[in-house]
Amino acid sequence: AQSVTQPDIHITVSEGASLELRCNYSYGATPYLFWYVQSPGQGLQLLLKYFSGDTLVQGIKGFEAEFKRSQSSFNLRKPSVHWSDAAEYFCAVNPLFGNEKLTFGTGTRLTIIP
Amino acid sequence: EAGVTQFPSHSVIEKGQTVTLRCDPISGHDNLYWYRRVMGKEIKFLLHFVKESKQDESGMPNNRFLAERTGGTYSTLKVQPAELEDSGVYFCASSRMLLRDRQFFGPGTRLTVL
Structure with a gap:
């Protein structure tokens, strides 16, 4: 069955540290891929998307994502x-x-600690 | 440009009662989607309107849920009668007619059924 897995339910990092959030998908072919963020009281905001081309995608707020087909x-x-x-x-x-x-x-x- | 708006932001009802959620998409967006997130689980698709027509309602859980989009503008999602398992956050999203265009999400309506 088609599915999307985010293995980390909760991550805590220190302010200024680097961050990586994992996402794996299970589809017959490469789908279109998105990352959304929801801040408290807000709707989901699109950070970035991948349709084709360069596998390193730049988004808003300094985020990037890398598509790895393998x-x-x-x-x-x-x-x-x-x-x-x-x-x-x-x-x-x-x-x-x-x-x-x-x-x-x-x-x-994601929780950020000072 | 105003974003997607949803009303109410929070609704608390008793089992067996009726609740109607409203979504106002971004002006000019022909596509309108409803999604739901039950506590601790993934956001799941409910249905998709193109203008006033239901394009895909494969995610509607049962016939207690009725969605409408009269005139192709705002949409309502009625739950009648509500059950405990209907509790969750209901998101609405809209997009332009272009295929795979980004979906803009509203802040959601948190529904609590007691």
């Missing part, structure tokens, strides 16, 4: 986190062919 992964990274990055992060996929619904992972909650 590992079916699309991990999100940031070299130095800020306290305002504390939020919940969702990886999502959309198949190349078929309907347009997004399939989400369970999310990773």
